[in-house]
Amino acid sequence: MTKRCDLVSSIENLRQKRRRYTEGRDEMDWIRHLWDQSRQRAAEAGFELPDFETFWEQEHVELPDPEKPMVMLEDFRADPDANRLQTPSGKIEIFSATVDGFGYDDCPGHPVWREPDEWLGAERATEFPLHLMSNQPRTRLHSQLDCGQVSQGSKVAGREPMTLHPDDAAARGISSGDIVRVWNDRGACLAGAIVSDQVMPGVIQLATGAWYDPETPGGLEVHGNPNVLTRDRGTSRLGQGPTAHSTLVQVAKVDGVVPDVTVMRKPKVEG
Numbered sequence: 001m002t003k004r005c006d007l008v009s010s011i012e013n014l015r016q017k018r019r020r021y022t023e024g025r026d027e028m029d030w031i032r033h034l035w036d037q038s039r040q041r042a043a044e045a046g047f048e049l050p051d052f053e054t055f056w057e058q059e060h061v062e063l064p065d066p067e068k069p070m071v072m073l074e075d076f077r078a079d080p081d082a083n084r085l086q087t088p089s090g091k092i093e094i095f096s097a098t099v100d101g102f103g104y105d106d107c108p109g110h111p112v113w114r115e116p117d118e119w120l121g122a123e124r125a126t127e128f129p130l131h132l133m134s135n136q137p138r139t140r141l142h143s144q145l146d147c148g149q150v151s152q153g154s155k156v157a158g159r160e161p162m163t164l165h166p167d168d169a170a171a172r173g174i175s176s177g178d179i180v181r182v183w184n185d186r187g188a189c190l191a192g193a194i195v196s197d198q199v200m201p202g203v204i205q206l207a208t209g210a211w212y213d214p215e216t217p218g219g220l221e222v223h224g225n226p227n228v229l230t231r232d233r234g235t236s237r238l239g240q241g242p243t244a245h246s247t248l249v250q251v252a253k254v255d256g257v258v259p260d261v262t263v264m265r266k267p268k269v270e271g
Contacts, residue, residue: 099238107236116246117231120202128184128248130168130204134226137207146211147264156192158261160210160224164251168202169195172252179254181220182206184247187228189221190258204251208244213263222259 025033035052042049047064055061073092075083084090088098100109118124120131136142139151146152154161157179164174174180178193182204191206199205206226213223221228230247234240 102238104237107238116243118246118248120248122248124248128250129202130164130249130251131202132182132226132229132245132247132249133199133203133205134208134230134244134247135205137209140209143209143211146209152264156194159190159192159222160206161194162191162224162251163194163196163199163205165199165201165203166195166197168204168251169193174251174253179258180251181254182224182226182229182249182251184229184249186231187221189224189226189228190254191224193253204249211263213261215259220259223261223263 022030032052035049035055039049039051049055049061050058071077073085076085076092080091085092087093087096095110097109099107106114116122118128118131120129137151137154139154140146140148156162156177159179162180162182169175174193174195176193176195180191180193182189182191206224208226210224212221212225212227214221214228226244226247229249230244233243235243
């Protein structure tokens with residue numbers, strides 16, 4: 001009897017902690033609450049945000065232009081001696097002796113334009129004529145909660161959606177809802193096609209973050225993860241920024257039986 005009372009007491013304590021933590025709000029209540037706070041701050045700043053229902057339906061809000069335009073390096077511009085920049089000279093440096101001193105062949109001490117290894121003007125585009133944009137997804141954060149309802153609800157034929165222009169789709173016999181193969185000489189993946197003029201001709205859009213699901217180790221990725229297509233190489237020896245958006249690919253419709261997406265399935269437990 002004592003153990004049962006202890007269990008009931010523990011459960012009630014957990015419920016009280018949950019109520020304190022959530023303040024009695026579920027997920028949508030919190031979103032509405034945070035939006036209401038944003039509307040209050042907007043009103044204090046002198047402009048109005050739409051009500052929650054309008055915002056939720058249109059999915060975005062355009063903020064008004066500020067009364068005073070923002071000026072880059074405004075303090076430095078007003079008084080460069082009193083507001084030195086964080087450069088060796090304290091000034092805007094067109095040439096950097098420090099960077100030049102590194103001796104990097106891919107990053108000189110002054111701004112230059114270097115042709116990307118992959119772009120639609122490159123010779124490589126004759127073999128892979130579509131430019132891949134692997135943006136952040138709107139239905140999850142990177143790959144987090146790809147197994148959730150919102151992300152899963154955005155899939156096309158169980159795969160990550162890939163958008164291409166009607167001209168490129170027509171040239172390849174692709175319609176919305178088709179499963180397509182996206183590939184280059186680094187790898188290949190499957191995706192679900194969406195035909196739309198929201199992307200330019202010659203460009204496809206395949207968001208990052210679909211859980212990696214290769215048919216075999218190192219083989220065809222069946223869920224739509226663009227990491228198998230992009231280069232693992234930085235912008236320069238100095239910057240090391242990402243080069244994922246400089247990626248050329250080819251796309252074709254897949255007919256017949258395709259491998260299942262299994263990455264979401266629970267593992268079998270024996271014994």
